[in-house]
Amino acid sequence: MFRCVGVLVLATVTAWGQAGLGDASLEQLLNVEVTSVSKKEQRLSRTAAAVFVIGHEDIRRSGAQNLPDVLRMAPGVEVAQIDANAWAITIRGFDSRFSNKVLVLVDGRSVYNTGFSGVYWDQLDMPLEDIERIEVIRGPGATVWGANAVNGVIDIITKSSKATQGGLASASVSSDPDSQDMLRYGGRVASGTGAYRAFAKYSRTADANLPSGASGFDGWSRIHGGFRSDWDLSPRDSLTVQGDLFSNRGSQTRLQWFYPAPNDPPFAQTWAAAGGNLLSRWNHTSAGGSDMSLQAYYDTYRRDDLGLPESEKTFDLDYRQHIAAGSRHDIVFGAGYRISNTIVPPGYQISLTPANRTDSLYNTFIQDEIRVADRLWLTLGTKVEHNAYTGFEYEPSARLAWAPTERQTFWAAASRAIRQPSREEIGVIAEVLDYPIGPYTMLETRVLGNPRFHSEELRDYEIGYRTQWTKNVSLDVTGFLSFYRHLGTVEPQSPIVQAGPAGIVVIVPVLSDNKGSSTNYGTEIALNWKVSTRWRVEPGYSFLRVNTHLDPASGDTSLITLGGNAPPHTFQVRSLLNLSSRLQWDHTLYWMQKMPNGLTPSYARLDSRIAWKLGESTEISLVGQNLLRPRTVQFGDTFNLLGTPAQRSVFGKITWSF
Numbered sequence: 001m002f003r004c005v006g007v008l009v010l011a012t013v014t015a016w017g018q019a020g021l022g023d024a025s026l027e028q029l030l031n032v033e034v035t036s037v038s039k040k041e042q043r044l045s046r047t048a049a050a051v052f053v054i055g056h057e058d059i060r061r062s063g064a065q066n067l068p069d070v071l072r073m074a075p076g077v078e079v080a081q082i083d084a085n086a087w088a089i090t091i092r093g094f095d096s097r098f099s100n101k102v103l104v105l106v107d108g109r110s111v112y113n114t115g116f117s118g119v120y121w122d123q124l125d126m127p128l129e130d131i132e133r134i135e136v137i138r139g140p141g142a143t144v145w146g147a148n149a150v151n152g153v154i155d156i157i158t159k160s161s162k163a164t165q166g167g168l169a170s171a172s173v174s175s176d177p178d179s180q181d182m183l184r185y186g187g188r189v190a191s192g193t194g195a196y197r198a199f200a201k202y203s204r205t206a207d208a209n210l211p212s213g214a215s216g217f218d219g220w221s222r223i224h225g226g227f228r229s230d231w232d233l234s235p236r237d238s239l240t241v242q243g244d245l246f247s248n249r250g251s252q253t254r255l256q257w258f259y260p261a262p263n264d265p266p267f268a269q270t271w272a273a274a275g276g277n278l279l280s281r282w283n284h285t286s287a288g289g290s291d292m293s294l295q296a297y298y299d300t301y302r303r304d305d306l307g308l309p310e311s312e313k314t315f316d317l318d319y320r321q322h323i324a325a326g327s328r329h330d331i332v333f334g335a336g337y338r339i340s341n342t343i344v345p346p347g348y349q350i351s352l353t354p355a356n357r358t359d360s361l362y363n364t365f366i367q368d369e370i371r372v373a374d375r376l377w378l379t380l381g382t383k384v385e386h387n388a389y390t391g392f393e394y395e396p397s398a399r400l401a402w403a404p405t406e407r408q409t410f411w412a413a414a415s416r417a418i419r420q421p422s423r424e425e426i427g428v429i430a431e432v433l434d435y436p437i438g439p440y441t442m443l444e445t446r447v448l449g450n451p452r453f454h455s456e457e458l459r460d461y462e463i464g465y466r467t468q469w470t471k472n473v474s475l476d477v478t479g480f481l482s483f484y485r486h487l488g489t490v491e492p493q494s495p496i497v498q499a500g501p502a503g504i505v506v507i508v509p510v511l512s513d514n515k516g517s518s519t520n521y522g523t524e525i526a527l528n529w530k531v532s533t534r535w536r537v538e539p540g541y542s543f544l545r546v547n548t549h550l551d552p553a554s555g556d557t558s559l560i561t562l563g564g565n566a567p568p569h570t571f572q573v574r575s576l577l578n579l580s581s582r583l584q585w586d587h588t589l590y591w592m593q594k595m596p597n598g599l600t601p602s603y604a605r606l607d608s609r610i611a612w613k614l615g616e617s618t619e620i621s622l623v624g625q626n627l628l629r630p631r632t633v634q635f636g637d638t639f640n641l642l643g644t645p646a647q648r649s650v651f652g653k654i655t656w657s658f
Helices: 001-017 026-030 055-064 068-073 423-427 559-564
Strands: 050-054 077-083 085-089 100-107 131-138 151-156 164-173 179-188 195-206 220-234 235-253 267-285 289-303 310-323 327-342 348-354 356-373 376-386 391-405 408-419 427-436 441-448 456-470 473-492 498-501 501-532 533-548 569-576 583-592 603-614 618-625 651-656
Touching: 050 055, 050 473, 055 131, 055 583, 055 603, 068 077, 068 085, 068 131, 164 310, 348 423, 423 427, 427 501, 473 559, 501 603, 533 559
Parallel strands: 100 151, 441 501
Antiparallel strands: 050 131, 077 085, 131 151, 164 179, 164 651, 179 195, 195 220, 220 235, 235 267, 267 289, 289 310, 310 327, 327 356, 348 427, 356 376, 376 391, 391 408, 408 456, 427 441, 456 473, 473 501, 498 501, 501 533, 533 569, 569 583, 583 603, 603 618, 618 651
16 A cells, blocks of 8 residues: 555656646636535535535546446545445445435436435446536435435536537446446537437446355446437527436345344345436526526336335426525525335335335425625525325525635534435335244244334534635535434334244244434545646545434344444545646545444555546546455445455546547
8 A cells, every 4th residue: 555655646746846737726616506505506615515516527537437436536425335236325324235314316306216215326327428517415405305315415417418519439448357338429409409419338347256255246237328408498498308218237146034044045146127217307597587497307217136026107396496585585495296106016025015106295495595794694494395104394404604705614504304214114024034943943033114104303513614725725624413313223023923834933023113313423524735737636534423322112233233334534535647738647545444333344445547638539548446455345245235345456448539
């Protein structure tokens, strides 16, 4: 590790101070417009929230091949690879394969699955070249985005088709061997009022190895195609229509039972997923300067994973209006409706009651940014929702921003957010353990859903400071204190003894419940240092303390383990270096402390990318990932899925625009 860091320092010092192409100024970076906090454009420097923006140039220079690796750049975001096709991603703790307190959006379309509460990250393997930016909100965003935006929001915003004209082809091949190929073409309609693009992408990831050295049988492949069109209907009206289709196939190594059991040998099992979506959004700007949007999308997929066939169809309609009321009030309000149909036939060890269910979600929100004084703004708002499980829920927030000078902002926020129950917590019947405890006695453990399961609740308090110290140095610091109530637990019930086909069966029911709580606190720091016109360094650090508690009557054993899936200290540093006008050398070093529950050791990861630009249309890059160790355990086993360590890899990529 020290040799690698030494080489990095030597190379960057050699190039320090040489004339060449400069990156964007810090003023431009701090004044980028973000929309995820208030559903309106506002400058990042004046936003009263912990926001980190990953731009398209950051994505390109990271060398990342997938979204999870891109998200590693954001301080406070925990990204861990479980196996070659599964990840655990969260913000501010409670990490698991299905982290249920982070809302993920793609161009305003929610990809959060309410059937089990979480995200299938393999279903989001989009072309990274089409992403304009990713806005990561650390902390609650429920006032505008609603339920499940508890610990944070990840908003992926793709480029307008007007910005992706012409052709683009890319191909990569890895030492694993993995490969990715993408073809995209964009153009304009004859009238000149509209633009479009279409793409096709194929990727293949090879099997990784288990810690024992045996194959993890976790390779997978993906075919993905899609389009986007943007139309200028009039000087005040625009229309966006976009859609995607995908098909994924892979395998994984798993155990039969969800709980540890003797004589439970691992086995390989295939999985498959396919689906698509169609989204349309109309934007209108009035003569008085106010603006509105009306968005509708349809999303569907079918997935066969862990032996359980699952399909979901969702239709969502969302209206938003932004108006200025006088010189002091800037108001955003709106309403929405979502209907989801999920079908989960009885599968391997798991069934949901009923198997076919349709749920509706109604919501309305309002948020007012009040200019209290010349450099002081108070934002008040709330969202009110009605879901099919707990009825009406409210999610208010208050945010205060004070900018004593043009170069610094102090802010504070208080918010309430909820995670609504999933179908699994309400109506699951899962046989999670079954083994003999005697010659004529069988023990069965079954997890049962609870129709009285409550929404998990967060009351969160944050303070922050954002400043541009000098022309070349900026700092962003956030501190938070979070109180969680009604956290989900699984509670053992009284055993039931009954006769079985070969003797006695002892059934131990385990009921979903809300007997957990937690008090969390921490801080997140992001520094941006433009060392010279050629060299930028971006360190980031986060500290997190998770203190989970159980009610005295609880018999749960899972919440404490889940709370321990949060490294107390994480650190990262990115170095972006222009060796010349056509040659770039970039590095990222990540370090994560050992998990408090002891399930994952501390580890460091070093990624390096060198890229040559040949002419105006071709770029060749060489990327190394996980360079410090041949194999690194990032998360380990989860549920009954066996984890495979992330492997050292080197791949080459060529990108050609035409």
